[in-house]
Amino acid sequence: MxxxxxxxxxxAAETGAAADRMAGVDPRPGVxxxxxxxxxxxxxxxxxxLTAVNVEHxxxxxxxxxxxxxxxxxxxxxxxxxxxxxxRVDAGEWAFENRQxxxxxxxxxxxxxxVRTFQLTKAxxxxxxxxxxxxxxxxxxxxxxxxxxxxxxxRAQEAANRKRAMELLERFKLDAKKDDMAGxxxxxxxxxxxxxxSLMVDPSMVMLDEPMAGVNPALxxxxxxxxxxxxxxxxxxxxxxxxxxxxxxxSDWIVVxxxxxxxxxxxxxxxxxxxxxxxxxxxxxHDEPNGGTAAExxxxx
Amino acid sequence: MDxxxxxxxxxxxxxxxxxxxxxxxxxxxxxxxxxxGLLNFGQVGFMLVGAYGVAVSVTTFDLPxxxxxxxxxxxxxxxxxxxxxxxxxxxxxxxxxxxxxxxEVLRLLYRAQFARPITGGVYGRNSFADGFYGINxxxxxxxxxxxxxxxxxxxxxxxxxxxxxxxxxxxxxALMHSPWGRVIKGIREDEDxxxxxxxxxxxxxxxxxxxxxxFGGLAGAMIxxxxxxxxxxxxxxxxxxxxxxxxxxxxxxxxxxxVLGPVVMWFLLTAFDELLxxxxxxxxxxxxxxxxxGALRHAFVGLALILLIVYRPQxxxxxxxxxxxxxx
Numbered sequence: 001m002x003x004x005x006x007x008x009x010x011x012a013a014e015t016g017a018a019a020d021r022m023a024g025v026d027p028r029p030g031v032x033x034x035x036x037x038x039x040x041x042x043x044x045x046x047x048x049x050l051t052a053v054n055v056e057h058x059x060x061x062x063x064x065x066x067x068x069x070x071x072x073x074x075x076x077x078x079x080x081x082x083x084x085x086x087x088r089v090d091a092g093e094w095a096f097e098n099r100q101x102x103x104x105x106x107x108x109x110x111x112x113x114x115v116r117t118f119q120l121t122k123a124x125x126x127x128x129x130x131x132x133x134x135x136x137x138x139x140x141x142x143x144x145x146x147x148x149x150x151x152x153x154x155r156a157q158e159a160a161n162r163k164r165a166m167e168l169l170e171r172f173k174l175d176a177k178k179d180d181m182a183g184x185x186x187x188x189x190x191x192x193x194x195x196x197x198s199l200m201v202d203p204s205m206v207m208l209d210e211p212m213a214g215v216n217p218a219l220x221x222x223x224x225x226x227x228x229x230x231x232x233x234x235x236x237x238x239x240x241x242x243x244x245x246x247x248x249x250x251s252d253w254i255v256v257x258x259x260x261x262x263x264x265x266x267x268x269x270x271x272x273x274x275x276x277x278x279x280x281x282x283x284x285x286h287d288e289p290n291g292g293t294a295a296e297x298x299x300x301x
Numbered sequence: 302m303d304x305x306x307x308x309x310x311x312x313x314x315x316x317x318x319x320x321x322x323x324x325x326x327x328x329x330x331x332x333x334x335x336x337x338g339l340l341n342f343g344q345v346g347f348m349l350v351g352a353y354g355v356a357v358s359v360t361t362f363d364l365p366x367x368x369x370x371x372x373x374x375x376x377x378x379x380x381x382x383x384x385x386x387x388x389x390x391x392x393x394x395x396x397x398x399x400x401x402x403x404x405e406v407l408r409l410l411y412r413a414q415f416a417r418p419i420t421g422g423v424y425g426r427n428s429f430a431d432g433f434y435g436i437n438x439x440x441x442x443x444x445x446x447x448x449x450x451x452x453x454x455x456x457x458x459x460x461x462x463x464x465x466x467x468x469x470x471x472x473x474x475a476l477m478h479s480p481w482g483r484v485i486k487g488i489r490e491d492e493d494x495x496x497x498x499x500x501x502x503x504x505x506x507x508x509x510x511x512x513x514x515x516f517g518g519l520a521g522a523m524i525x526x527x528x529x530x531x532x533x534x535x536x537x538x539x540x541x542x543x544x545x546x547x548x549x550x551x552x553x554x555x556x557x558x559x560v561l562g563p564v565v566m567w568f569l570l571t572a573f574d575e576l577l578x579x580x581x582x583x584x585x586x587x588x589x590x591x592x593x594x595g596a597l598r599h600a601f602v603g604l605a606l607i608l609l610i611v612y613r614p615q616x617x618x619x620x621x622x623x624x625x626x627x628x629x
Contacts, residue, residue, distance in 0.1 A: 086493065110499035122494035124487050135487045136498040140480040143500070145508045148481035158480065201498055 027266025030057035040094035070257035125183030133165035136200035188219035327559035329516030335553035338489030340397035346404030351521025359429035377518025412533035427530030552616030
């Protein structure tokens with residue numbers, strides 16, 4: 001995206017408000033937040049000899065959009081998987097809404113109100129869009145093996161869920177597609193469906209793994225609006241993304257991961273001017289004509 | 302060549318007890334594969350423990366027939382748990398490998414020398430079905446329309462097996478049109494997505510494996526009652542593959558798919574056999590001995606499967622639109 005895209009990013013106009021949300025928080029790695037919804041310490045995960053994630057301390061402020069960025073292989077998705085119970089940590093503990101999540105499996109984490117999406121969209125392709133939504137509704141009475149036979153018991157709840165699903169589908173402009181197979185949707189529509197579906201769970205925090213990947217620019221726009229709308233309704237958003245314009249535009253707070261560690265944290269403006277971040281993205285020998293020798297000396301440490 | 306005779310025999314097979322038994326087992330397989338996406342290549346293992354559940358209970362332990370049938374159900378459920386606990390947390394292919402291996406291991410265990418006091422070893426078990434035919438309420442005689450007819454005992458078994466089929470279909474339909482079934486289908490599409498929405502995929506897969514396995518076990522028990530004697534070696538892996546062929550022919554993930562598949566398949570198989578046999582007896586087909594017909598049948602099934610997958614991958618009553626959806 002070019003520089004003019006900043007004008008159309010909805011969050012950009014609100015940078016003032018966004019900055020307020022994180023007022024008084026020091027832009028340094030591991031900084032404590034005034035009202036953290038998620039707190040993680042000493043999260044470590046290695047694959048063979050490679051340490052994929054080694055996060056000393058990380059907090060996510062409630063009611064904000066926090067972006068998790070970093071170069072390829074920085075461990076963003078691995079950290080996502082660890083926090084949501086889709087992978088096991090080697091060490092570390094983390095709490096969501098002050099409840100320990102260590103060792104909880106993925107479905108239990110989701111039931112706590114921390115719902116994730118996936119980098120490679122996981123639409124349930126041979127099910128209708130509406131069924132995709134209904135599946136996600138929490139605490140369904142007809143969900144148990146024996147409860148399933150007691151249709152009169154769950155009929156009313158099913159109707160209520162259907163109503164809520166239709167409201168969400170309308171909001172994401174998928175209501176006309178409700179009876180289509182999810183597999184017939186375009187890539188962008190699947191991203192929308194996945195986001196809508198995660199909201200069916202009624203989460204207090206959504207974790208979006210590259211929500212904009214492979215989505216055309218027009219739809220990026222609408223996705224961004226949905227994400228900011230979510231925050232404005234009080235849902236905390238943590239998302240992984242590569243597109244810098246997008247991140248700078250809508251994030252209240254940015255966490256930069258490189259080689260598994262948090263190397264920087266801060267408001268978009270702090271990150272934009274952070275040398276370590278630039279180094280991590282572009283390598284240490286960028287633009288400065290004589291930067292090579294100095295950086296090489298540094299690089300050995 | 303008597304075409305009417307061939308037709309009669311084929312219809313008798315297509316609606317007879319054996320086809321009904323295959324329908325019951327295929328309904329179980331449909332729950333596993335069609336709805337949940339579990340690759341069970343050992344449905345015959347469930348049939349084996351089901352058949353021996355009733356046979357061993359009645360002969361070895363002198364228990365009444367109803368307890369034997371209960372034992373069949375319990376054995377199938379235990380087998381499902383034993384298969385599921387180690388494999389259902391792993392990728393789908395592990396279940397496939399485990400089921401095909403365990404079904405074959407079970408057959409070898411049941412026929413082993415050391416198992417003879419209980420299972421009868423290679424000789425199997427017999428005369429355990431008297432209790433079943435003793436309570437046959439249908440008066441002796443021959444029943445049917447035209448040339449298609451069944452004895453009173455056959456009819457009694459047909460009533461029971463088709464009754465079980467009706468119950469299994471009712472249970473399956475009720476489940477699959479409930480929120481439980483929605484989760485099950487979600488697991489077939491993408492297990493991780495379902496987990497990320499707060500559903501315990503493992504528990505659902507286990508329930509599905511047990512339910513489908515119990516239907517397989519009941520089918521096995523019905524085989525035992527039908528033959529009134531069983532040996533381990535009739536539970537060969539090809540039984541499972543016949544079931545798969547029948548399910549795919551009918552249409553997986555459809556309520557009536559596993560009913561239509563076995564019925565059509567048994568009709569065609571019998572018609573094919575009978576046709577070849579009468580041709581062979583008339584000496585029209587060169588190089589064909591009567592003893593080779595059985596082998597040709599396998600070739601026929603293989604050819605039918607290939608044609609099916611090329612031209613009609615959704616089966617007879619499957620939804621082509623659903624098949625063609627981009628699964629990526």
